[in-house]
Amino acid sequence: MTKVGIPRALLYYQYLPMWRTFFETLGAEVVISPETNRSLVASGASRVVSDTCLPVKVFCGHVLDLADKCDYVFVPAIASLHMRTHNCSKFLGLPDIARAVVPEAKVLDVDINTPQGQRELYRSIYSLGRHFTWNPLKIKAASEAAWQAHKSYLSGMVEGGLAPPNVLDGQPHADGAASWATIAVIGHPYVIYDDFINLRLIGRLREAGVKVMTPEMVPHSDLAAGVVRLLGHPYWTYEDEVTGAGAHYLETGVDGIISVTPFGCGPDSLMQDVVRRNAREPYHKPYMSLVIDEHTAEAGLVTRLEAFLDMIQRRRQLAASPGSSGRARP
């Protein structure tokens, strides 16, 4: 049986159910790389140039790990999913980067650019499916099953208030009943759900008795409306999970927002900045920006997290005390 490797990095958190269903329906065996760990990051980082962002370094580590475990490593090039939006260059050239830096892996790529029309989309899917079967009907059936799996994955997260790791890896839904504050964590799924990259940020927040909200818990239409509110028109393919989620959580009553950005992230350098500026004016919402890379130290993160939570607690006390305006000093 053909073995297809799916790296547990980058778009894995968004699309795994869809990809897995597609390959399995076509009779392939899906192999998923292990959770990110130190040696994976080190091996990935050793292959790429130093100013590559952490998520891509991690991704290359996963590809390297899969290289000798399977026949193909699946690396899609997702260019655009909506009219007039564009993806980060590193996503556009991901298969080419993977081929260049991990020559030992056999890369299976597919170009997804939905504004080019359905015909082109089906053609790309067909050329991907051709590696497994000659029968176009089988490929069509597999892509439809994959799409269903994707839809139920998305709606499951929105309805259940779940994050991708709960669904993908069956992690227990850890939010206790007693939480004293709600914090939104915004950022790309491959940053906020990879516990090695973000040093277990969400787990730490939950341990501190905080209810954590993430972009995946918001229906897509609300995220899109948020982008329109802040910017008018989305620019990036994955604008929703940052600007959209930021806009959504600025309006709804969370106590604070933590944004997580990999160092050197091009799209985030501007997207997170839009949210940050709006958090200050007009929303007056506590906002903390965490910039992470492979050198991020645990102690520094913990200190900043504690300070942020202390600030939120004081703000709440201030709001609860009579006679105050309910707003901390600007």
Next chain:
Amino acid sequence: MKVGFPHMGDVWLPMVTILRGVGVEPVVPPPYTKKTLSLGVRYSPEGVCIPFKLTLGSMIESLDLGAEGIIMAAGPGLCRFGYYAKIQERILNEQGYHFDMLTTELFEGKFIGVSRFIKRVSGGAPTTKVFGAVRLGLKKMDALDNIERVVHKVRPVEAVQATATKIFDEAKHALDEAPNAKSVDLVRADFVRRLAAVERNPQADPLKVGVIGEFYVVLEPFSNMDVEIELGKLGCEVHRTTFISEWTKFSLFLSILGMTEKGKLHQAAMPYLKRDVGGDGWETVGEVAYHAGHFDGLVHLAPFTCMPEIVAKNIIPSMKEQIPLLTIICDEQMGRAGMLTRLEAFVDLLRRRRDAQRKSGGLVRTAAR
């Protein structure tokens, strides 16, 4: 309305011509200085690339000179560059500047789109006037780029250093003052002649060095610390494919016919990078493959954290075409002395490599990049 714009290389020349031609008063910000850069850095998001910071600083300087509108390119299909204008407008508003951000979508509408945009800026100038102004502006840019190509050839062989650069500066002013297409032709011919007459150093044996990389840092000498002038001083004949006039010619006219400005480069890049990754990443990979045979070396310029160039940088080492390549990352932390040292070392390497090649009468493989 007084209209300003941020600097990018010599783009002020056609811009001023076009704006004056349609009866708008242009506000040309002062040339880039450390002050412009620190203004830009102060108000920019930390992680953004150098072109954002420089253009923001330049916008502040033109607003301080009384500009009521700022012309800026925008629109999807690039890298984060297309997102600049929105954020810059917001930043400037927060700093108390209120003005019209006049954005034009670079790839849409081609020549007609640009003319329509200029018409909007001018508040409805007659279309014939707009066409005439745009044509004259593009003609000046074309003439200047033609002169610059000659300057690149003269710099490494001139007997007295900086002669060609001085003549080039004069050419910019002469072109700025040229009132019509005919006088532009005369100025071009005159300066090409003057450059040809520059006294040469008989011992000069220039190396051929290509300058490749990201559009903005290649075209804006302040952002790359005059790398082309420095290469010239070190005896290198600079070759570059990125010229504003080339780019406008293709993106405004020929792309309608399905011709892309760098089709050859894309073809050369195909074995390594099959897709357009935005910005100039595809072209950078293509230029390495394309020029490997006939240049002595390449200088690759990229802003720090530039996504397309990082893709290119990751792909270049695995290419089978081998050519010495020096990547210079441009940002506000860049120091002139460090850049010059690296450049000198690189040129030394190229010279020694060429000498070895000449001696052995054939190609010498580079051991390591």
